[in-house]
Structure formats: structure tokens, C-alpha cells
Amino acid sequence: MLEIRNLEARVAGKDILRGIDLTVKAGEVHAIMGPNGSGKSTLAQVLAGRDTYQVTGGTVTYNGHDLLALSPEDRAREGVFLAFQYPVEIPGVGNTYFLRSAVNQIHKHRGEPEVDAVDFLALVRDKMKLLELDESLMTRSVNEGFSGGEKKRNEIFQMAVLEPKLCILDETDSGLDIDALKIVANGVNKLRSKDRAIIVVTHYQRLLNYIVPDFVHVLSAGRIVKSGDKTLAMELEKDGYAGILEEAAEGVGSR
Amino acid sequence: MGTPATDIEALTSQEYKYGFVTDIEADSAPPGLNEDIIRLISSKKKEPAFMLEWRLKAYRHWLTMTEPKWPNVHYPPIDYNSIIYYSAPKPKKQLKSLDEVDPELLKTYDKLGIPLRERELLAGVAVDAVFDSVSVATTFKAKLAEMGIIFCSFSEAVQNHPELIKKYLGSVVPHTDNFFAALNAAVFSDGSFCYIPKGVRCPMELSTYFRINAMNTGQFERTLIIADDGATVSYLEGCTAPMRDTNQLHAAVVELVAHDNAEIKYSTIQNWYPGDKEGKGGIYNFVTKRGKCAGVNSKISWTQVETGSAITWKYPSCLLIGDGSIGEFYSVATVNNYQQADTGTKMIHIGKNTRSTIVSKGISAGHGQNTYRGAVKMLKSAAGARNYSQCDSLLIGDQCGAHTFPYLEVKNPSAQVEHEASTSKIGEDQLFYCRQRGMSMEDSVSMIVNGFCKQVFKELPMEFAVEAQKLLSVSLEGSVG
Ligand SMILES: Nc1ncnc2c1ncn2[C@@H]1O[C@H](COP(=O)(O)OP(=O)(O)O)[C@@H](O)[C@H]1O
Ligand SMILES: [Mg+2]
Numbered sequence: 001m002l003e004i005r006n007l008e009a010r011v012a013g014k015d016i017l018r019g020i021d022l023t024v025k026a027g028e029v030h031a032i033m034g035p036n037g038s039g040k041s042t043l044a045q046v047l048a049g050r051d052t053y054q055v056t057g058g059t060v061t062y063n064g065h066d067l068l069a070l071s072p073e074d075r076a077r078e079g080v081f082l083a084f085q086y087p088v089e090i091p092g093v094g095n096t097y098f099l100r101s102a103v104n105q106i107h108k109h110r111g112e113p114e115v116d117a118v119d120f121l122a123l124v125r126d127k128m129k130l131l132e133l134d135e136s137l138m139t140r141s142v143n144e145g146f147s148g149g150e151k152k153r154n155e156i157f158q159m160a161v162l163e164p165k166l167c168i169l170d171e172t173d174s175g176l177d178i179d180a181l182k183i184v185a186n187g188v189n190k191l192r193s194k195d196r197a198i199i200v201v202t203h204y205q206r207l208l209n210y211i212v213p214d215f216v217h218v219l220s221a222g223r224i225v226k227s228g229d230k231t232l233a234m235e236l237e238k239d240g241y242a243g244i245l246e247e248a249a250e251g252v253g254s255r
Numbered sequence: 256m257g258t259p260a261t262d263i264e265a266l267t268s269q270e271y272k273y274g275f276v277t278d279i280e281a282d283s284a285p286p287g288l289n290e291d292i293i294r295l296i297s298s299k300k301k302e303p304a305f306m307l308e309w310r311l312k313a314y315r316h317w318l319t320m321t322e323p324k325w326p327n328v329h330y331p332p333i334d335y336n337s338i339i340y341y342s343a344p345k346p347k348k349q350l351k352s353l354d355e356v357d358p359e360l361l362k363t364y365d366k367l368g369i370p371l372r373e374r375e376l377l378a379g380v381a382v383d384a385v386f387d388s389v390s391v392a393t394t395f396k397a398k399l400a401e402m403g404i405i406f407c408s409f410s411e412a413v414q415n416h417p418e419l420i421k422k423y424l425g426s427v428v429p430h431t432d433n434f435f436a437a438l439n440a441a442v443f444s445d446g447s448f449c450y451i452p453k454g455v456r457c458p459m460e461l462s463t464y465f466r467i468n469a470m471n472t473g474q475f476e477r478t479l480i481i482a483d484d485g486a487t488v489s490y491l492e493g494c495t496a497p498m499r500d501t502n503q504l505h506a507a508v509v510e511l512v513a514h515d516n517a518e519i520k521y522s523t524i525q526n527w528y529p530g531d532k533e534g535k536g537g538i539y540n541f542v543t544k545r546g547k548c549a550g551v552n553s554k555i556s557w558t559q560v561e562t563g564s565a566i567t568w569k570y571p572s573c574l575l576i577g578d579g580s581i582g583e584f585y586s587v588a589t590v591n592n593y594q595q596a597d598t599g600t601k602m603i604h605i606g607k608n609t610r611s612t613i614v615s616k617g618i619s620a621g622h623g624q625n626t627y628r629g630a631v632k633m634l635k636s637a638a639g640a641r642n643y644s645q646c647d648s649l650l651i652g653d654q655c656g657a658h659t660f661p662y663l664e665v666k667n668p669s670a671q672v673e674h675e676a677s678t679s680k681i682g683e684d685q686l687f688y689c690r691q692r693g694m695s696m697e698d699s700v701s702m703i704v705n706g707f708c709k710q711v712f713k714e715l716p717m718e719f720a721v722e723a724q725k726l727l728s729v730s731l732e733g734s735v736g
Contacts, residue, residue, distance in 0.1 A: 049690075073695050076691050091706055092710075093703065101693075106693050158692070
């Protein structure tokens, strides 16, 4: 589904991604871990098409298309979803209206008719229950006055409604208490399917107890320095990043 | 910009160029202004003597005045002697079908979602459909007359209801009020008149009808609306379709009078031609709008959505005289390219326990300059008066400007005033968030801007709120990215 080859990106004149290689197949869940500032959010934003990040090298192929050639909205319409680390408030724009517009954009892109208002409401109710969100949030403006945890749950709720093909979660666990974490993880797990790929970006192993990944990658200074299965996350939890990074550095050195 | 005089001349003299005027004596006055021209206007309109006197008084006063220089707008000097102040109502050049209409204009109609038959009407195409609309209007008028509501052109009112005109004309905006109001009083061509008798609630928005007539708007228009004791009326002026006019200067006057327990809601959508991308050729819209809450517990509410004109100079205001009366001002003013707007309101609290609310949303894009100017005055007599003002500016891009000038004068210690203001830039993060959810750049901008304006749009009559949203999107097209 997703093939990243030697991807390099810079922001504000600084090289952040220095050659990322990653292959993600449909049905897989990949975790990307790494210390603060290693470039995790940069990778997520570059995949979503944010133009403040400049791609300086490499390729990204998504379902056979050159992903980097698409506008952010076309990526979204083709099924790329980013759950933001810091969801944005849009005053005066109703949450329901916003989400229905998003759904309709995708429908339009696929040449399907707009969603029926009644069906949409039923879908929304159903997914709100899944994320245990209060229905009153739907009558408010997008993310306005939401608590930190509500914002994160709202991201996953949107994801559940939009049913994307490639889900990228950027630190969705940060700022969540354990109960909220379980709710979010449950929401994500419900979306796991053989047609869908999920990339979970996180700093802590904690989330991965609930969303169990097929692969774990460690990002450091803009490179994936180590990949493994879920046990790699355990190892990180035990030894911290320092141990892994040293080992990786030796590995690179001995090549 | 070209030289000032030629700009205006080019525009004001176009009717000559196309040669519809055959007999200058009969159909049109020569350019320039003097007492004879005013006498001509009055006699052509067969006005009673008091009208001529009033016009002449206004003219003589106007001669002693100078154009206001305090607004934060810039334009070349206007040559008032190059303007033609009287020409007989002229038929627009009729087109045979929409194929003859400027395709750009049609595209805009399409984006605004203006119904097909109305497009033809607006573009000046001769079609049978027009008769439909006109007959609907006639039906409306008959129904209103049954209830004692007078709703007609200003000229008709002068002929048929001179006692009302005599009583109310200039009672809110006197002929001495300001330079443009004095000019309007001297030379105004026509406009609308509306009188709602005691206890009558006008059963429909006076908009459907007006919309059809909006095409005949003159350069110096005058509107007078009176709601007698306990009467209510909602009035909508303008329409979202882009209005082009060969007259560059527009100086209208609107006067509203609300008696005891009466309520007037006046909504405006202004979309005059703003000029081209460099700001050339747009309309100068210098308007005086004022409402008088004369009676106890009366209410006047102004709602405006301003997207057009090269220059807007406009402060719909309320004189809150009756005890417990209420004044409201809800405004969205948008400037793009090289548009300039200096707009706001004045709330003058005179009666006890009078209340006013001001919500102003200014949007600046391109090289646009948007100024909010608001005055709140609490006179000594205004015990227990309250005002709430909220004034928000949204900037799109970094070449535009937003300026806020709130003036405050409180002479009664029991009066309360609250003012909030904010300026924000449309965020790259907000745009990206919307686009990541599948919205196009333009849809994202319009969604964010409409959210910003929501408080004002919800004051508009439903169908116009929808149109106003579309209008805003169209006006801001190409302002980002
Ligand atoms: N918009 C930006 N402007 C300047 N520097 C940035 C910007 N975004 C990220 N960076 C820098 O890029 C590096 C990687 O950031 P980020 O991808 O957010 O890391 P992570 O998500 O792994 O914590 C950091 O040094 C950060 O300061
Ligand atoms: Mg991050």
C-alpha cells in the first residue's frame, strides 16, 4: 500500500528526514517510535502533504500512485488520514457540518452521491458511542472548547466515520489517561482490517499494549535505525532509547 | 489609477456615448449642479412645493460643507460638477438571451446559486419569466395594502402620502447631517418608502419584492421606513448578484423610525462592483443610514454583509430615545484586492435602560484595508443603559490591513459598556486541517471565514444567510494560495 524510499525532508532550512525507507502493506499495523525531535511528526506531516515541509529527496508510492504529487486534499480523498498530534480549533464551524463536508468530499471524489442526512446521523451516533464521546460535542464548533482528551478522541472518531485506507496516528496517546487510552485503542482496533493499514506514531510503548503492532521501527535523527516486531517496543520500554541507539550506531559503524 | 476627473467622467458620461438621450432638455440635465438643476429635478418629478424647498435648503447648506476627510479611505478628488444629476428613468439595454451576457458574470451567478430565471432578470434579458415575478410582486403588494401597509417608491409616496413624507423626511438624517447626506437631500432621485400602521406585523420579509426592483437603484437613493406603535417589519436591501453601475459615486440615505414597541429589522447585502484586480473603476459607496428608536421599548436592528464597492463609507446607527429601546448592529465587511472599507456604527443612548449590541466582523484579504469605526455614547439621561461591543478582524495574507477605532463617551455613571476586540490571521494550520479532511483550499477558506462570521449570518433571514455564505466565498476567491 505504501512504499517510502530514501525520503528526505527539511523544514525551516533544517534537514529533518535523512533517508527513510518503509514498506507498509494492507492489513498491517506499524509503530514508529523515537525520541522527541527525531522526526516522527515530520514524517507524518510529509505523508499528509503539509507544504511547510519540503521534500528534498526520495519517493513515496501509495497504491501505485506517486503520493508526493497529490495535493493534501486529494491524498485525503484517496484515503490517507492523519490524526493530528495537535488538533486544530475552527471557531463557528459545527463539528457535524465539518465532518459531513469531509464525507461528501470523499463521496464526490469517488463519484458517489452525497450522504443521506439521516444515514449520516445514524453513523455519527454509532461512532460516537464507540469513542464514548458526548453527543453535545457534535453541536459545538470543531475542537473548540474540547479538552485535550476530547480532541484526541474526536480525531479517532472522525477516522472511524471516514473509514480511510491508510491511518496515520501522531501521538494520539499523549495527554490521555488510561481509560481514555483504552477507549481510543478500542476505536482503532475496530478499524483494523485486511484492507487497511495503520501507522501509529508514539513516544511511549504504553499505547502498544492496547494496539498491538505487527512491526515496530525506531526513528532517530531522521532515519529508521532499527526495525522489529512488538518485542522491540518492550525492549525500548526496558532499556530506554539510549541503549537501542548506541547499538544501532555500532551497527551502522561496523557496516 | 487614471486622473480622477476623467475616471468619473468616463463613467458618468457613458449614457451619452451610447446615445440613448435624444432630447437633452426633456430626458436629461447637463452635468453639474446648481439651483436650476434642482428645480428641474423637482418639477420633473411633479413634487409639491415643500419638497423643492427642502431640496434647495439642503443644496444651499451643502455648498457650505466640505467632504469629510477623517475616514481611513483614499481616493482621487470627486468632481461634483461632472455628474449628471437628473436623467429620466431609462430602459436598460435589453438582451435577447443569456448568450449575450458576459460569461464571467454568468459564472458568478452560477457560483452564487442564483435561480435561472432570476439570472435573466438580473442580467437584463427580456424574457417572459419576468412577468411571472412581476405578477407575484403585484399580488404581494395587494396583500400588504389590505393590511394598511404602504410600500411603494419614494416618488409615489411623495405624490400619494405627502403628509407622511412631510412629517418624517429628514427627521432622522437631517439635510444638514453630513456632506453626502446633504447632497443626497438636494438631488435624490428615488428610493423606497414603507409605512407599517399601528399594531400590524408585516407578514413577509419585504425582500422578495425589493429584489426584483433592486435593478433600478439610483445613484442618490433615499429610503424611509416607519413602524408605528407595536408594528414590526423586516426589510432586506440589495442582493448577492454583482451589481454594476455606470455611476461611480453612490450616496444613499436610509431613515428608520420606530415608535412605541415597534421593531424594524433592516438587512443589507451589498455587492456593488469593487473594481478590477487593481481596484480600478469600482463604486464609491458613501451611505448614511440611521434609525430612530423614538418610542418606548422599540427596537432597530441593522444587519449588513458588505462585500462589494471599491470604497465603503457607512455607519448604520441608532438613536435610542425611547426608554427601554434596543439598537443592534451586526456586520460582516469584506475587502479583497484594493478595496477599502471604513464602516461601523453609532449607538446613541438617550433614554433610560436603553441597550445596544454591536458585533462587527471584518475580513481583509489581498491589499484590502478594513476599518471599523464605532461610537457608543451614553448621555446623561441614559440611566441604566448598557452596551456590548465585539469587534473581530480576520486577516488573509499579509498585504492587507485591519484597523479599529472605538469611541466611547459615558455621561451617566449607571451606564455599562463592554468592549471586546480581536485580530487573527487565518491559520495555515486551520487550512491544512481542513484540507487533510478532503476539503479544497477554497472550500477550506470559505468554511473558516463563514465560521468566523456565524454570529452575524444567523441574524439574516434564512435564505439570505445561505446566499451570503456563498457570496463571501466568491468574494474571497483566489485570496489564498
Ligand atoms: N515547523 C517547523 N519549523 C521549524 N522546525 C521544525 C518545525 N517542525 C519541526 N521542526 C523541527 O524538526 C525536528 C523534528 O520535529 P518533529 O518531527 O516534530 O519530531 P517528533 O515528532 O519526533 O518529536 C525538531 O528539531 C523540530 O524542532
Ligand atoms: Mg511529534
